Amino acid sequence: MNYRNLDRLFNPKNIAMIGASATPVKWGFIVLLNILKEGFKGPVYPVNPKLKTILGVTCYPSLEAIPEPVDLVIITTPAPTVSALIDECGRKGVASLVVITSGFSETGPDGTRMEQEIVAKARGYGIHLVGPNTMGIFSAKSNLHALMPPVVPLHGGLSMFSQSGNVGVQMLYWGNNKGIGFNKFVSSGNEGDLKGEDYLSYFAEDKDTKVILAYLEGLDPDSKLYQVARKVCRKKPVLIFKGGRTKTGGKAAASHSGAMAVSSRVLRAAFRQAGIIELENSQGLIDCAKAFSASPIPKGNRVAILTRGGGWGVITADSCEENGLIVPKLSDTIIERMNKILPPYWSHGNPVDMAAVITSEPYLQCM
Amino acid sequence: MNYRNLDRLFNPKNIAMIGASATPVKWGFIVLLNILKEGFKGPVYPVNPKLKTILGVTCYPSLEAIPEPVDLVIITTPAPTVSALIDECGRKGVASLVVITSGFSETGPDGTRMEQEIVAKARGYGIHLVGPNTMGIFSAKSNLHALMPPVVPLHGGLSMFSQSGNVGVQMLYWGNNKGIGFNKFVSSGNEGDLKGEDYLSYFAEDKDTKVILAYLEGLDPDSKLYQVARKVCRKKPVLIFKGGRTKTGGKAAASHSGAMAVSSRVLRAAFRQAGIIELENSQGLIDCAKAFSASPIPKGNRVAILTRGGGWGVITADSCEENGLIVPKLSDTIIERMNKILPPYWSHGNPVDMAAVITSEPYLQCM
Known part of the structure; x- marks a missing residue:
């Protein structure tokens, strides 16, 4: 299968954090704290020209000043600053970028233009970009907890991408409650560059991933997700919970059109044809994941109780x-x-x- | 509403336990222990001609020997002994009877005949009979824990009857986990005498019951449950989870007939017409009960989120x-x-x- 190799995103040899801060209410502090306290296996380089150290770790005035090539950069600075930072990342040869910053396509046409610009730049430099507007990523193998909430998932065989950070992170918490662990997790945010199908095909090839989970809200009409899923489902269970099945679900509008109802049915049929297991609620997603983790895929449909x-x-x-x-x-x-x-x-x-x-x-x- | 008054079942002034035992693996010991250790508010009279005391409580050689009238008798002795014991209860003027003993209609024609006999006798004496083949009853007001499992429910506004002891008791445990309490509970067993509609109409009139729950498996064709439910639903939420919706569910047979599928649809429609809220799984039953306990019944169908x-x-x-x-x-x-x-x-x-x-x-x- 042709897929983008996300090894240097999920298992980077080091991390630079642009927007690193010593102010406890800022995301540049909170995300850095989560990375450090969970013991990421590699150097972490906070970038902030005004500070010498944060949380006891040496701070660098710029990306360029970091003494070695950087695999993963995390950005929490305001949206208008991101474009110039991507140029810096390009010059530094950065492999992957998690843009936690919001204020892009989710806010309207101006934000959409900014997002298109940063995505075009990242692609030009060959950088894989998560987000923007993401809650971050987790990877068990590297003890990588680059997440906004202080969740510490159990380590296990589930890998998940979620178009909602809140919903995705809740799955990590529920995993803890139900004694089931994750291998990789990404809050995919606006999916400006990396999209569901990229994560899906990467997880499909990843030997540490046994079961794939996704929370989806929107799907581009030209999404390759189905094509990818059709192949992946033959190898591993792919469990999806889809929000925004109804018009109400997508927007504040309460009206409900026949067209939408049809499209929801079409979507459901497409999931089914692709071999995706669609769950009807969020709890079902984690319960089903637990069942698939604990049991081999059954050979038939005959059950003894x-x-x-x-x-x-x-x-x-x-x-x-x-x-x-x-x-x-x-x-x-x-x-x-x-x-x-x-x-x-x-x-x-x-x-x-x-x-x-x-x-x-x-x-x-x-x- | 015309209903059977179950006050002396759920709030008896005293209890006699026929089959009381000092052997820890026997139900006659376990049920007695649960009653005593949870502090039933009234005298408890173990009946066993061979013992002077059990668990420090004076034992009586027979029901007759108990020095006052008895409201509630619990029986755990073998099925063939029950009929004669009901005669004793009748002579003593007992109000209500919980027959935990199994081996009646659930075992075939012989058991069915025995069950018909004990039910006819109990009715003749005006005794209300729970079971046979029940896991017992619970009532918050009296601290009455006449149950086989050692579950100690929180006290609250839910009242439940369950045709499966296991499923019903699981609801009590889930209530504890979810911080929601019960007022009255009965494992209705074979429903030889008292049936779902009796419990339903009693709970309807009971001011301490805010929400009514039921787990059903079978329904007699001449059941009055719908007629009763239709009236009760106007006053209090009635939440039902129905097992045995499918042929497979009722019996070991795997075959699936069109007739059954229709009857399941008919049943569902009848629930809906009566105003019963049918849940599709056991967890949903307790979750929905929690929602109704925490909120007033909404006045309309407009929701702000x-x-x-x-x-x-x-x-x-x-x-x-x-x-x-x-x-x-x-x-x-x-x-x-x-x-x-x-x-x-x-x-x-x-x-x-x-x-x-x-x-x-x-x-x-x-x-």
């Missing part, structure tokens, strides 16, 4: 049937084997109701 | 539109009032995106 309480067997069997799975009768051989493990009053059917068997051993034997 | 992060506004607006709610434009008056609270870059629309306002005060002011 093992439960200690009848009600849960009923609920699970309903869910199976409603989602196209088969809950077949157990073979005589299996029933005979279970008879040796379970007391005589077990259900002798599928779902297997172990009834009042409380101890764990028969449960594990049945598995 | 207040959020600190754009993504959550999009997701909430989608949910509103997909569920028939309107997210209207804000009036100029409201926008002007919000302008005085929020920084200039707030969304000026509905959803209200407060953007990077982190402190709580503007949030509360906006509310």
Whole structure:
């Protein structure tokens, strides 16, 4: 698969932070703090001409003054300053750039022009640009926590791109609550340069990524996401939760047109055709990710249900049937084997109701 | 509304426990322990001719030997013994009976005959019978924890009947996790005598019950549940989760007939017509209960969304539109009032995106 190599974004050998600040309420301080306190595996170079050190780390007056080539630059300075900084990055040979700064295409035509300019420049220099208007990135392998919120995800096999920083970061928190870890995460922001399909194809080739998650709001009509997803889904589960399915969802307007409803159905069909698993709510995204992390992809659609309480067997069997799975009768051989493990009053059917068997051993034997 | 008064079931002045045991693995010990350790507000009389005391409480050789009239009797002795015990209860003038014992209609024709016999007897004596094959009952007002599992629910405004003990008890545990309390709970078991509609109409008249929950599996064709629900729904929210919607869900058989699919649609339509809110999964039941507990029933279908992060506004607006709610434009008056609270870059629309306002005060002011 033809994809952009994002190794130097997710596993940079070093980081420069332009807009680094000693003022605790500024993003240039908060993001730097998160990077330092989580122990990024490499040098971190704060850039600020007015300071000698921040948080005990030597400050540099400019990108040029840094004594070695730089892989990853993070920018938090105001939008009008970003364009000139990209020229500096170009001269320095920087590989990748995370533009946390907002005030670009999300604010209207002037912002859109500024965004087009910085993207064109970055592409001219061969720099991969995340954002603008992003909450940052995370990478387990490098202990890279270049994020606005102080979230410390567990390390694991999930990789995610999210068009909403808030929603994406919530997934990292929920991952912590549910005991499931992330490998790479990016708040993709306005996706001026790097887009969903770039992250998707990179995650597809990344051996540390087992399951791919995405939160999407908008999709360009010419997006290559489906084409990419169609191939990726054969290798790894791709789970998507789409916000802005309705007109109301996208804008403040409450009106609801037939055209939109159709387009939402088309979108859903396209996801399905591509092999993407679409979730209908945000909690479902992390729950489904947990299920795929814990289990191999099933070989078929036949399910055996093992439960200690009848009600849960009923609920699970309903869910199976409603989602196209088969809950077949157990073979005589299996029933005979279970008879040796379970007391005589077990259900002798599928779902297997172990009834009042409380101890764990028969449960594990049945598995 | 014509309903059976269950005051002496949920708020008995005393309890006798037939089958009380000193053996820790027996239900006659476990249920008694739960009652005693949670501090039921009234005398508890273990009945066991072989023991003088259990857990420090005086034991009686028979129901008759108890020195006062008894409101509630709990039975855990084997199924064949229950019929004769009901005669004893009848002679003693017992008001209500929880038959935890299983081995009745859930086991086949012989069990069904036994169940019919005990129900006919109980009705003859005017005794209200819970079960058989129940996990017990809970009532906040009396600190009554006559339950098999050692769950200690928070006290609150939810009351629930559940045809599955496991599922119902899980709701009590989830209530604890989510900080939401129960007022009354009953695992309704086989519903030989008292049925869903009895609990529903009692909860409807009960001033301590704010929201009614139910987990159902089967419904008799002549069930009065809809008729009762139709009236109750005008007063209090009634939230139902129905297991066994599919053939697979009811039985081990995997086959799926057109007739069943229709009957599931009919059922759903009937719920809707009655005004019952049907949830599609067990977690949804407790989440919805929490929402109704925390908020008054809305007067209309117009929603204003207040959020600190754009993504959550999009997701909430989608949910509103997909569920028939309107997210209207804000009036100029409201926008002007919000302008005085929020920084200039707030969304000026509905959803209200407060953007990077982190402190709580503007949030509360906006509310």
